[in-house]
Amino acid sequence: MKRKQIFFLLIPLLLLLASVSLSLSSEKDTTKESDEKKGYIGAATCQGCHETQYESYKKSIHSKKQVKGPAYKEACETCHGPGAKHVEKGGGRGVDIFDFGKKVDGTARAARCLTCHEETRHLANWSLSKHSIAGVSCNDCHSVHSPRDKNLKIDQPDLCYGCHMNIRMQMNKQSHHPVKEGRISCSNCHDPHGTFGDHMIKADTVNELCYTCHAEKRGPFLWEHAPVEENCLNCHNSHGSNHNKLLVRKPPQLCQSCHAENGTGHASNMYTAFETFNGAATGSKNRMFTRGCVNCHTNIHGSNSPASGQRFVR
Numbered sequence: 001m002k003r004k005q006i007f008f009l010l011i012p013l014l015l016l017l018a019s020v021s022l023s024l025s026s027e028k029d030t031t032k033e034s035d036e037k038k039g040y041i042g043a044a045t046c047q048g049c050h051e052t053q054y055e056s057y058k059k060s061i062h063s064k065k066q067v068k069g070p071a072y073k074e075a076c077e078t079c080h081g082p083g084a085k086h087v088e089k090g091g092g093r094g095v096d097i098f099d100f101g102k103k104v105d106g107t108a109r110a111a112r113c114l115t116c117h118e119e120t121r122h123l124a125n126w127s128l129s130k131h132s133i134a135g136v137s138c139n140d141c142h143s144v145h146s147p148r149d150k151n152l153k154i155d156q157p158d159l160c161y162g163c164h165m166n167i168r169m170q171m172n173k174q175s176h177h178p179v180k181e182g183r184i185s186c187s188n189c190h191d192p193h194g195t196f197g198d199h200m201i202k203a204d205t206v207n208e209l210c211y212t213c214h215a216e217k218r219g220p221f222l223w224e225h226a227p228v229e230e231n232c233l234n235c236h237n238s239h240g241s242n243h244n245k246l247l248v249r250k251p252p253q254l255c256q257s258c259h260a261e262n263g264t265g266h267a268s269n270m271y272t273a274f275e276t277f278n279g280a281a282t283g284s285k286n287r288m289f290t291r292g293c294v295n296c297h298t299n300i301h302g303s304n305s306p307a308s309g310q311r312f313v314r
């Protein structure tokens with residue numbers, strides 16, 4: 001009795017399996033046919049003449065993950081487009097193949113990659129990015145035929161310095177963010193694919209960016225120093241400076257650019273030739289003693305000391 005039941009159950013199951021495998025094989029046949037009509041021929045043919053690129057592609061993430069695209073099911077032609085005509089004519093530079101060359105418009109090159117990468121989180125703002133707008137494209141920074149991390153043509157920061165020579169200069173200044181020491185990289189602060197923030201920084205505002213690594217500067221403070229809350233770059237450079245601690249100017253001039261003598265309770269105004277050189281004669285007018293403002297105003301980013309924190313001296 002039980003055996004019979006199992007047998008009757010098996011029959012429909014077998015029938016189902018048979019029909020599934022039938023429909024699968026017929027699907028395969030039709031895609032193969034339409035592939036040929038559209039001019040796709042498969043990687044094996046390309047390999048015959050482009051062994052080097054074939055090998056490098058094999059080592060790439062695109063191959064390892066067996067990535068299939070909407071345009072074509074696999075390999076070379078997902079990016080280079082259908083290759084039948086190229087092969088018929090015996091190949092050649094620019095012969096009926098999409099070659100990502102410098103002459104090809106940047107947007108058109110990016111479009112090839114974006115057929116799949118539109119969904120990649122980092123690329124959501126690509127079309128708004130300065131790079132995209134300036135015509136810089138994916139393969140100015142990436143090469144699929146490169147075994148490096150993230151398929152980068154060369155590693156950061158040299159990749160970026162290739163076009164941003166002024167930033168290399170800034171990063172070589174006496175005080176600098178430790179990029180050349182390899183402790184952070186450009187892409188810790190910028191997303192080269194674009195962001196909502198200005199200058200493609202990885203946060204909505206400069207301060208939010210700085211807080212991601214300098215959290216202790218966020219506060220909250222009982223006594224806030226207004227320019228700190230407003231923008232760290234009121235006093236600091238982002239890349240490098242010839243003054244200590246990335247400062248835009250050195251104290252006391254930095255402080256005095258905002259704090260005139262009026263209402264400071266002690267001398268904090270600009271040193272003029274008159275005041276410094278006549279100091280001996282006019283004693284009380286010598287401002288030299290207040291030169292190192294931060295020697296006393298140590299908590300310059302804000303203070304939580306109820307007593308005299310208001311003046312950032314503790």
Ligand code: HEC
Nearest residue numbers: 061065067068069078079112113116138139142149150151
């Ligand atoms: C057929 C779809 C497809 C196309 C076309 C495509 N990619 Fe990809 N790419 C992928 C997939 C899928 C991954 C793996 C993503 C993952 O693991 O999260 C990937 C990964 C990557 C990575 C990450 C590498 C790593 O080490 O993490 C880079 C960089 C990349 N692609 C660049 C490109 C560039 C540049 C182009 C155009 C020249 C391109 N891709 C075209 C699907 C595609």
Ligand code: HEC
Nearest residue numbers: 043046047050053054057062075076079099100139143144
């Ligand atoms: C994910 C996209 C992608 C895939 C897949 C891909 N390529 Fe490329 N290929 C590129 C890009 C982008 C370039 C431009 C190279 C550059 O800018 O560094 C390129 C360049 C080339 C070149 C020119 C070489 C040169 O040094 O200028 C050849 C030839 C080539 N690919 C063949 C192939 C072959 C063969 C395959 C399959 C085995 C393949 N590609 C798979 C994106 C791809």
Ligand code: HEC
Nearest residue numbers: 045046048049076080083087090091092093094097098099
């Ligand atoms: C019969 C040989 C042959 C076959 C097959 C072939 N190619 Fe080529 N291809 C060439 C030759 C030759 C060149 C010119 C290379 C050069 O001048 O360095 C070339 C150039 C290219 C270029 C442009 C390189 C450049 O620097 O401008 C790309 C991209 C390319 N082939 C991709 C493919 C792809 C993808 C396939 C498979 C669909 C393929 N080729 C199949 C012979 C072939």
Ligand code: HEC
Nearest residue numbers: 110113114117120122126131136137138140141150187192
């Ligand atoms: C100006 C240089 C530059 C351009 C242009 C560029 N990228 Fe990138 N891309 C990078 C760098 C640098 C990284 C590595 C970022 C990191 O390590 O945080 C990266 C990483 C990636 C990754 C891996 C992301 C991840 O989450 O791991 C993908 C995918 C990618 N890029 C695809 C693209 C595509 C597609 C384009 C064109 C639409 C493009 N990139 C244009 C520099 C660039």
Ligand code: HEC
Nearest residue numbers: 157160161164167177179184185186189190199201206238
């Ligand atoms: C600690 C964070 C940080 C790092 C690391 C960093 N940047 Fe910046 N970058 C910024 C901020 C903030 C701005 C916007 C304010 C400004 O102009 O200084 C900026 C502005 C820029 C600008 C536009 C303004 C200009 O001076 O041309 C470029 C280009 C730039 N960065 C490239 C780079 C490159 C390339 C690297 C790596 C060598 C890098 N940045 C590393 C934070 C950073």
Ligand code: HEC
Nearest residue numbers: 130131134136140159160162163186187190192198199200
């Ligand atoms: C192929 C050349 C090229 C490469 C490589 C390149 N950039 Fe750019 N970058 C440009 C161009 C062109 C612009 C737009 C013009 C400008 O603002 O200088 C730009 C703009 C920027 C800006 C915005 C500047 C602003 O004022 O808003 C930042 C930030 C930036 N790049 C960072 C990087 C980083 C980080 C890298 C390396 C991962 C990099 N770039 C690699 C060419 C390049």
Ligand code: HEC
Nearest residue numbers: 175176178183184188209210212213232236238244245246
């Ligand atoms: C990705 C992490 C990161 C971000 C974001 C970041 N920094 Fe830094 N910053 C560092 C590191 C690492 C150092 C080196 C600290 C050390 O040597 O102990 C540093 C050092 C500094 C120094 C001291 C420099 C010196 O010469 O001693 C200042 C000032 C500074 N950062 C300001 C900023 C400002 C302003 C921002 C926002 C524009 C910012 N940082 C964003 C990582 C970061």
Ligand code: HEC
Nearest residue numbers: 207210211214217227228231232234235236245294300301
């Ligand atoms: C009003 C000017 C001013 C502003 C605005 C400012 N700083 Fe500073 N910062 C200084 C001075 C002055 C020093 C040097 C202190 C010293 O030499 O003892 C300094 C030093 C630093 C240092 C290195 C020493 C330390 O305290 O860790 C970091 C990091 C730093 N600032 C981060 C920031 C961040 C992040 C912001 C924005 C939230 C910011 N600063 C805004 C004036 C300022």
Ligand code: HEC
Nearest residue numbers: 225226227234251254255257258293294297300310311312
């Ligand atoms: C970009 C302008 C700016 C710079 C640069 C600046 N400050 Fe300030 N500072 C202010 C403002 C605005 C206030 C708030 C004034 C108020 O509340 O009346 C303030 C408040 C203060 C106070 C508290 C004064 C009070 O009346 O409560 C002290 C002390 C102070 N700053 C010291 C410094 C020192 C020391 C430096 C240099 C390291 C400096 N500031 C750099 C703008 C600046």
Ligand code: HEC
Nearest residue numbers: 252255256259263264265268289290291292293296311313
């Ligand atoms: C020898 C220590 C010392 C030095 C150096 C110093 N200050 Fe002060 N500063 C103080 C003290 C203490 C107070 C608080 C005075 C009070 O509460 O009456 C103060 C108060 C201030 C105030 C607020 C004054 C008010 O009336 O509200 C400002 C602004 C200020 N200092 C700026 C500066 C600047 C700018 C420099 C550098 C040019 C500087 N200080 C150098 C100790 C110093």
